[in-house]
Amino acid sequence: MRATSGYDEERLGELLGQLPPAPAGWVQAAQELPAARLGLDAIVERARVDAEFRVLLVADLEAALAAAGYEPTDELIDAVRACLPELDQ
Amino acid sequence: MTMELSDAQLVGRCRNGEAAAWNELVERFSRYVYAIAVRVYRLPEHDAEDVFQEVFARVYERLGSLRDDAAIRPWLAQLTRNTCVDRLRASTREQPVEELSAEETDAILERLDEALDVREGLESLSGDCKEILDRFFARDESYRTIGDALDLPAGTIASRISRCLGKLREQLEGRKPSPDPSGGS
Numbered sequence: 001m002r003a004t005s006g007y008d009e010e011r012l013g014e015l016l017g018q019l020p021p022a023p024a025g026w027v028q029a030a031q032e033l034p035a036a037r038l039g040l041d042a043i044v045e046r047a048r049v050d051a052e053f054r055v056l057l058v059a060d061l062e063a064a065l066a067a068a069g070y071e072p073t074d075e076l077i078d079a080v081r082a083c084l085p086e087l088d089q
Numbered sequence: 090m091t092m093e094l095s096d097a098q099l100v101g102r103c104r105n106g107e108a109a110a111w112n113e114l115v116e117r118f119s120r121y122v123y124a125i126a127v128r129v130y131r132l133p134e135h136d137a138e139d140v141f142q143e144v145f146a147r148v149y150e151r152l153g154s155l156r157d158d159a160a161i162r163p164w165l166a167q168l169t170r171n172t173c174v175d176r177l178r179a180s181t182r183e184q185p186v187e188e189l190s191a192e193e194t195d196a197i198l199e200r201l202d203e204a205l206d207v208r209e210g211l212e213s214l215s216g217d218c219k220e221i222l223d224r225f226f227a228r229d230e231s232y233r234t235i236g237d238a239l240d241l242p243a244g245t246i247a248s249r250i251s252r253c254l255g256k257l258r259e260q261l262e263g264r265k266p267s268p269d270p271s272g273g274s
Contacts, residue, residue: 007207007261009254016211016226018204022123026138030115030145034108042106069108 032071039070044083054087093212097158104152115145118162120227121205122169129197130173130189136180140172147172162205166198210261218253225250 007015021027034042043065047054056064061081065072094102094110099117102110122144126137147168155164211219220239224230225246236243 007258009251009258012207012254012257012261013226015200015204015207016222017229018128018201019120019124019208020227020229022119022141023138026123026141027115027119030119030142031112033142033146033149034106034111039108046106069110069112071108 034070039076040079040083043068043070043076043080044087047080047083047087058084095159096161100152100155100158100161103149111149114148114161118165120208121162121201122165124201124204125166125169125198126173128201129170129194130177132173132176136176140169140176144169144172162202166202170194170198207257207261210257213260214253214256217249218256221246221249222253222257 043057046068047057053064053068056067057080061077061084062072065076065080070076094113096117099110099114103114119141122141123137126132126140127134132140144165148165155161211222214222217239221235224235224238225232230238232243232246235241235246241249
């Protein structure tokens with residue numbers, strides 16, 4: 001954060017008004033990018049290098065994904081489940 | 090994500106595949122990218138949405154190539170600018186648009202950077218202050234709407250805004266905020 005001094009209330013209000021929220025749907029779509037596009041790769045890679053995470057996935061796939069911050073959709077669960085056998089090798 | 094992470098920490102966690110960190114990164118910079126698209130380059134809504142999604146897709150894919158994790162903000166700004174310019178060039182083939190001068194573009198970008206600094210300060214205020222200031226200034230809500238949403242008398246909103254701005258100014262100037270966490274009387 002750069003040095004910020006000498007702000008009066010009017011200036012602060014004007015600056016706060018410079019950044020209105022992006023439409024919620026846009027934000028949500030961007031947040032879902034990893035799961036939609038590259039999430040599977042990230043999950044598989046993490047499972048490959050993180051033995052504890054791999055054990056959790058095998059024990060309770062849905063809960064492990066949710067705990068790691070992923071939306072455990074049916075599609076994602078199926079995709080990760082399909083990758084689990086090769087991770088055990 | 091409960092703890093306020095630095096930009097560099099956030100980028101590191103994203104690179105490790107933490108979905109919650111990615112959500113936070115998008116949340117933290119979504120207004121910035123949006124503002125560059127619609128305020129600096131004045132893209133129409135449908136083009137701005139395409140740019141918004143393209144920028145975050147590129148960020149996700151190229152996060153590994155970022156040399157300095159703390160430099161995510163200027164990197165993101167440049168990425169957004171390039172994507173907007175590409176979009177404008179594509180659209181001018183169909184319909185000419187008014188060119189912005191480099192000086193004008195830089196001036197607006199500088200103001201947005203300053204605005205993002207102020208927002209970082211806002212994030213450290215109490216929930217009520219953050220909510221009230223964001224609703225009034227960034228979301229352009231009326232006293233009545235804010236009062237209804239936060240279950241506060243509409244007649245007290247103006248004074249709360251003033252108090253919260255004072256706290257924000259103290260925060261930005263590096264002084265310890267006053268102990269009242271609510272912003273109320």
